[in-house]
Amino acid sequence: MPKVLVSDPIDQVGIDILSQVATVDVKTNLSPDELIKALPEYDAIMIRSGTKLTKEAIEAGKNLKIIGRAGVGVDNVDVPTATRQGIVVVNSPEGNTIAAAEHALAMMLSLSRYIPEANASIKSGKWDRKSFTGVEVYKKTLGVIGLGKIGSHVATVARALGMRLLAYDPFLTAERAEHLGVNLVELEILFRESDYITLHLPKTKETYHLINAESLKIMKPNVRIINCARGGIIDEAALAEAVKNGQIGGAALDVFENEPLEAESTLRAAGSRLILTPHLGASTEEAQTNVAVDVAEQIRDVLLGLPARAAVNIPGLGPDVWQKLKPYLQLAEMLGNLVGQLAGGRVDTLDVRLQGEIATSESQPIVVAALKGLLSPALRERVNFVNASLEAKERGIRVTETRDATIEDYTGSLHLTANGTHGQQSVTGALLGKSELRITNINDFPINVAPSHYMLLTLHRDMPGIIGGLGSLLGNFNVNIASMQVGRRMVRGEAVMVLNIDDPLPASLLEEIVRIPGVKDAFVVNL
Ligand SMILES: NC(=O)c1ccc[n+]([C@@H]2O[C@H](COP(=O)([O-])OP(=O)(O)OC[C@H]3O[C@@H](n4cnc5c(N)ncnc54)[C@H](O)[C@@H]3O)[C@@H](O)[C@H]2O)c1
Numbered sequence: 279m280p281k282v283l284v285s286d287p288i289d290q291v292g293i294d295i296l297s298q299v300a301t302v303d304v305k306t307n308l309s310p311d312e313l314i315k316a317l318p319e320y321d322a323i324m325i326r327s328g329t330k331l332t333k334e335a336i337e338a339g340k341n342l343k344i345i346g347r348a349g350v351g352v353d354n355v356d357v358p359t360a361t362r363q364g365i366v367v368v369n370s371p372e373g374n375t376i377a378a379a380e381h382a383l384a385m386m387l388s389l390s391r392y393i394p395e396a397n398a399s400i401k402s403g404k405w406d407r408k409s410f411t412g413v414e415v416y417k418k419t420l421g422v423i424g425l426g427k428i429g430s431h432v433a434t435v436a437r438a439l440g441m442r443l444l445a446y447d448p449f450l451t452a453e454r455a456e457h458l459g460v461n462l463v464e465l466e467i468l469f470r471e472s473d474y475i476t477l478h479l480p481k482t483k484e485t486y487h488l489i490n491a492e493s494l495k496i497m498k499p500n501v502r503i504i505n506c507a508r509g510g511i512i513d514e515a516a517l518a519e520a521v522k523n524g525q526i527g528g529a530a531l532d533v534f535e536n537e538p539l540e541a542e543s544t545l546r547a548a549g550s551r552l553i554l555t556p557h558l559g560a561s562t563e564e565a566q567t568n569v570a571v572d573v574a575e576q577i578r579d580v581l582l583g584l585p586a587r588a589a590v591n592i593p594g595l596g597p598d599v600w601q602k603l604k605p606y607l608q609l610a611e612m613l614g615n616l617v618g619q620l621a622g623g624r625v626d627t628l629d630v631r632l633q634g635e636i637a638t639s640e641s642q643p644i645v646v647a648a649l650k651g652l653l654s655p656a657l658r659e660r661v662n663f664v665n666a667s668l669e670a671k672e673r674g675i676r677v678t679e680t681r682d683a684t685i686e687d688y689t690g691s692l693h694l695t696a697n698g699t700h701g702q703q704s705v706t707g708a709l710l711g712k713s714e715l716r717i718t719n720i721n722d723f724p725i726n727v728a729p730s731h732y733m734l735l736t737l738h739r740d741m742p743g744i745i746g747g748l749g750s751l752l753g754n755f756n757v758n759i760a761s762m763q764v765g766r767r768m769v770r771g772e773a774v775m776v777l778n779i780d781d782p783l784p785a786s787l788l789e790e791i792v793r794i795p796g797v798k799d800a801f802v803v804n805l
């Protein structure tokens with residue numbers, strides 16, 4: 279049984295799903311050192327935002343196949359290191375959208391109606407109604423920065439509350455903004471005109487300290503700022519200062535540059551107009567069930583050898599697409615492996631041509647499968663669907679992809695061309711029926727061979743005696759021939775022969791094979 283470590287509190291429903299296929303250990307609050315010590319024995323880890331999977335931790339996870347983040351943001355995971363190590367990283371892109379959006383809206387209304395302060399006041403024994411006269415959000419302007427899944431839901435609800443909506447999102451189409459009834463504007467206009475500003479964008483190099491002392495200066499004096507996205511998008515020191523000295527109307531933060539928030543953080547001392555919650559955006563029963571199911575199912579599937587539907591470092595495949603592509607992925611991997619072995623050294627370029635019915639399909643997984651096949655003779659089990667593209671890029675292999683729906687010899691076929699140290703090699707393969715793989719062409723010689731684990735290929739002149747000579751030579755070495763195919767373009771011209779053999783061929787035998795008169799070259803192919 280594979281082993282899964284759950285290192286943050288996860289809904290029981292997720293643990294139950296994982297337990298169908300794995301031994302599950304729940305160990306929360308591990309220190310970084312304890313985590314590094316524990317990781318080598320696990321095949322998968324499931325986390326929320328509490329666990330930091332650093333480079334060191336991921337490298338310690340020698341057996342990790344998958345990292346599951348029960349939530350959206352993967353900024354607590356060193357994804358490039360995971361990719362390099364061939365570990366798939368999955369998340370739950372939508373499981374907590376509503377929860378996070380509602381938390382932002384709750385923050386906006388709490389800021390407007392002094393709910394935390396009034397609650398604290400009454401519980402301290404007072405009956406003070408004068409200090410807590412709020413403001414309405416109706417007809418006020420809400421500036422949404424980042425109009426993705428959460429931002430869109432916030433905008434939709436805010437519109438129903440009668441708010442005017444501005445948004446800044448450089449990646450959003452005007453049509454989508456119009457559909458949401460939102461006015462897309464430049465960031466500076468949003469800063470200047472909003473009564474409320476809510477953040478729903480990722481933390482990146484570009485968005486770090488997007489709200490800072492300078493931008494705070496151009497905002498309305500009563501602006502209220504809400505951050506339920508990521509810490510670091512706001513300069514916390516500048517914000518604390520602006521709230522404390524009354525430069526802005528208030529702010530509400532659910533996320534922090536360092537989490538957990540330090541006990542001595544200036545934010546804790548910025549006064550009651552700064553509302554703080556400890557990263558609770560996703561903390562609803564519904565969201566926790568959603569993300570736990572979403573991610574546990576993906577971990578289960580990957581451990582069973584199936585694809586993940588929401589992988590952040592490989593193309594995710596839905597079940598329908600996976601069913602359709604699966605035989606083509608096997609075909610691409612087999613052809614990649616074959617063309618790589620024929621190339622016999624460095625490959626500089628690889629072209630993957632999708633033909634027939636497959637020409638209109640999603641191509642990225644097929645290209646990745648071809649690269650995995652191409653690199654596997656050199657990298658063995660180190661290369662997988664996660665790191666194949668990266669490994670190819672690092673080796674300087676330029677990959678192109680072409681499509682030709684008009685080629686219809688087979689329902690769908692793939693043609694791979696590799697250029698490298700030993701010139702150009704090309705292979706074509708197709709599906710027979712729904713799933714049987716066939717090699718249909720090698721270097722422009724038409725053939726029809728079912729691939730097998732061990733194969734021998736010869737380039738020779740089409741003349742009597744070759745087949746006999748080769749047969750007796752293999753017989754002398756006790757190598758059993760399962761089947762044999764010759765492909766030629768003209769009688770007594772150049773030809774290719776493919777033998778499916780039952781036993782591995784000793785490399786030394788190749789030298790004897792090329793000594794057979796008429797044989798120009800010979801390759802052992804192990805698929
Ligand atoms: N507080 C929580 O518990 C909690 C819960 C869920 C998500 N989140 C965070 O909320 C944020 C939004 O999540 P989502 O699911 O809506 O993501 P999303 O990917 O659907 O939306 C993000 C949006 O931000 C936009 N964007 C990217 N760079 C931008 C920039 N420089 N300026 C303006 N917009 C930019 C993108 O175009 C996209 O539309 C993420 O940071 C996520 O980690 C927090």
Ligand SMILES: O=C(O)CC[C@@H](O)C(=O)O
Nearest residue numbers: 326327349350351374560
């Ligand atoms: O795990 C959590 O509770 C936070 C999740 C949230 O920040 C996310 O990015 O999905």
